[in-house]
Amino acid sequence: MTNTTTEATPPAQASDGPGATADRRPHFAELPGLMSLMTGDEKHGPAATSTLDALWVLYDRVLRVSPETVTDPERDRFLLSKGHGPMAYYAVLAAKGFFPVDRLPGFGSYDSPLGHHPDRLLVPGAEIGSGSLGHGLPLAVGTALGLRALGRTGPAVWVLIGDAELDEGSNHEALAYAGAAGLDRLHTVVIDNSSATHGWHGGIASRFEAAGWSAATVDGRDHEALYAAFGAPHPGRPHAVVARVEPKNA
């Protein structure tokens, strides 16, 4: 497992500016420093770091959304369904300038917009509020249907779930329907840190493939592998990327 970004620059310091400017935005190597600014949700620490690489590759290289386009109807939508342990998500959004880095230390406090589960009405750039598992994929299906009905064929819809979150039956309602409906603008990233209590005999990707999705399983810490899987063509089908990371309880 290797990270493709190796700059060892120090973490960005808190500032009272409007957000990191483009040429001074933090790089991947600085994300752990940003995450360390958030304390109080150590219970979900493993959940937070499991998503870090996938989130970074998405926001750095895949998603066509920026602080300037968060209300643009043509933006790509990213729905964080696995709202537990959102520190990596907040760190990436701050690094990309969606809100100032100095919001991070207030994480979880009464006056902070950054809760232990994200709220779309409070967090700039968050497409959904999440925390209760199993809501993001159905919402993403509806979002993909809505964009299609509006004739907006450009935006891609991405949703990130966890392998344990996949236990929730609502996901299976959504993935069966999305495959049958051929929602080819829909993409699901499953972060697999082997945390599902009863596992997924036969593999996670097979669930999606059986429902008519395109699916790939990659090393969830390998940025080039993630990028390649995210960009794989999938004409006429929704696409799932299973990103395997170290087991939560290893």
Place this chain on the structure above:
Amino acid sequence: MDTMRERFASVTSRLLDEDPRLAVVLADIGVDGFAAAARRHPDRVVNVGIREQLLIGVGGGLALTGLRPIVHTFASFLVERPFEQVKLDFGHQGVGGVLVSAGASYDWPSGGFTHMAPGDVALLDTLDDWTVHVPGHPDEAEALLRHAAAAGDDRVYVRLSVQTNGAPRAVDGARFLRLREGRGGVVVAVGPLLDNVLAATEGTDVTVLYATTVRPFDGEALRAATGAADTSDVVIVEPYLAGTSTRSANDALADRPHRVLGLGVGRRELRRYGQLDEHLAAHGLDPRGLRERIAGFLTAPARA
């Protein structure tokens, strides 16, 4: 006369032609009524199959893109089964839509308790900011559905039933109508129970208010009616769980001594099939049962 559900399908199909912002989401229930609309608007009539969590989630997702979803199935599968989706995928996401139910409390008694939803309005009462329409006639259903479709980003629940009154009233999607004036008390009849309430109070000196929009509750109309009567004795007759609106009435009358009797569907599971009239009688919502309980309450001397 068509049923409320048939009217829902025909009116909503026309609304889809007129308003490009509307989309219908179904879960295998009511699909036939939208077959023609689905051919005209294949991207705005969606049937997700027998998947009610997805039904509501898709509604929320459509709303996130700016569309106004109209989501339909039986009340038990629309509100009760995916209740957390209603709470989070609409309310918590801060988006709106229209939920239209069929089946009501016991529209299909021979179907048994699995298809009865007397608790739907009480459940929605645990959430913030849902408008609730309970039409009592297909014409009223049409008026209230049109109102709901045009209500911006409001969250609206429309409760359709096969039980209807003989004649429609001119409902406006907000206010109670005062149909009778009296001085011995105020009876609020909700939706399809109006005819039974009118029959039960025939010849008695009571005010009858007719409510087809119960949330928000028209407390102003209730205050005005009790102010005009000699007492602040109020009976609310609802076609869903008894007492559902008692709190709303109490809040409306908090500034004056008052009594409220909440009549409606009992909590106890009857474990009976049969016909609608038999269930109305079993819950005391037929004219005879209503007459006894309304008269008993309004003539009972208030305790000092």
